[in-house]
Amino acid sequence: MTPKSLQISTPTDTTIVLTRGFRAPRRLVWEAMFTPDKMRRWMVPPPGWTLADCDVSPCLAGGLRLTWRSADADPAMTMFGVFTEVAAHEAIVHTETMVLPGGQVVSSLVERHEFADDGGATLMRITQTYESRAARDGALESGMDQGMEACYCHLDALLAPG
Amino acid sequence: MVSDAAELDAVFHALAHPARRAMLRQLAEGERNLTELAAPLSMTFPAASKHVRVLEAASLVRRRVAGRQHLCSLHAPPLREASRWTAQFRRHWEARFRALDALLDELQGDPPPEG
Numbered sequence: 001m002t003p004k005s006l007q008i009s010t011p012t013d014t015t016i017v018l019t020r021g022f023r024a025p026r027r028l029v030w031e032a033m034f035t036p037d038k039m040r041r042w043m044v045p046p047p048g049w050t051l052a053d054c055d056v057s058p059c060l061a062g063g064l065r066l067t068w069r070s071a072d073a074d075p076a077m078t079m080f081g082v083f084t085e086v087a088a089h090e091a092i093v094h095t096e097t098m099v100l101p102g103g104q105v106v107s108s109l110v111e112r113h114e115f116a117d118d119g120g121a122t123l124m125r126i127t128q129t130y131e132s133r134a135a136r137d138g139a140l141e142s143g144m145d146q147g148m149e150a151c152y153c154h155l156d157a158l159l160a161p162g
Numbered sequence: 163m164v165s166d167a168a169e170l171d172a173v174f175h176a177l178a179h180p181a182r183r184a185m186l187r188q189l190a191e192g193e194r195n196l197t198e199l200a201a202p203l204s205m206t207f208p209a210a211s212k213h214v215r216v217l218e219a220a221s222l223v224r225r226r227v228a229g230r231q232h233l234c235s236l237h238a239p240p241l242r243e244a245s246r247w248t249a250q251f252r253r254h255w256e257a258r259f260r261a262l263d264a265l266l267d268e269l270q271g272d273p274p275p276e277g
Contacts, residue, residue, distance in 0.1 A: 006256050008248060013178050020259050024266040032265050042261035137167075137174065140251050
C-alpha cells in the first residue's frame with residue numbers, strides 16, 4: 001500500500017495543515033518525530049550547518065530546544081518551545097519559536113501533530129497556527145525557516161533516488 | 163509573472179472558507195448560476211452571493227449577467243499562482259518526510275526490540 005502523499009492546505013487565515021502517510025505504525029512515527037537521536041536523522045541541516053543541540057521532552061510542560069551552528073555563528077539559529085498537550089502516539093501540541101542570534105524572532109507558532117491508523121500505515125496531520133495571517137503567509141512563502149531556505153534544493157537532490 | 167502579495171492574500175482568504183471551496187469544486191465542472199451554487203450548501207441567495215463576491219475579489223470567479231441570471235465561471239490562473247508560491251514550502255516538508263520515510267523503513271528492518 002502506498003501511503004498518502006503530502007497535502008498542504010490553509011483552512012483558515014492563520015493556519016497551515018499538512019497531512020502525509022507513512023509506512024509504519026503510529027508508535028514508530030511518533031518516536032521518529034520526537035526522539036532526539038531519531039530527529040537528527042530526518043531534520044537534516046542545511047549544508048554548512050550542524051544540528052548542535054536537540055533536547056526534546058515530549059511530556060506535558062516538557063521542553064523543546066534545538067540549536068544549529070555554522071562556520072560563522074554558534075548558534076546560527078535556536079528553536080525552543082514547550083509541549084502543552086500530550087496523548088502518547090495520538091496527539092501532541094507544542095509551541096515553537098525560531099530565534100536568530102541577535103534575538104530576532106523568525107517565526108512563532110503552535111504546532112499540533114495528530115496520528116491516525118490508516119490500514120497498516122499512519123496518517124500524520126500537522127496543524128500550524130501562526131499569530132497572524134501575515135506570519136502564516138510569510139512561513140508559506142519562505143519555506144518555513146528563512147535562514148535555511150537555500151538548502152532544501154540541495155537536499156532534494158541528495159534524497160532523489162539514484 | 164510575479165504576483166502581487168495583495169492578490170495572493172485575496173486568493174488565500176477566498177480559499178479559507180469551506181463554502182467557497184465547495185463553490186469552486188462545483189464551478190470546476192462548469193458554469194453555474196447563484197441558485198445552483200447556493201443549493202448544495204443549504205444557503206440563502208444573499209449568503210451565497212456574498213461568498214461569490216469574495217471569490218470574484220480574488221479573481222477566482224468571473225460573473226456574467228444573462229437576462230435575470232447571474233452566471234458564474236471558474237477562473238483558475240490565480241490558483242496556479244498560489245500553488246507555485248507555496249512550492250518552496252512543499253519542497254521543504256517533502257524533503258523532511260522523505261528522510262523520515264527512510265528512517266522508518268530502517269527502523270522496521272531492524273530486529274524488533276525485546277519485550
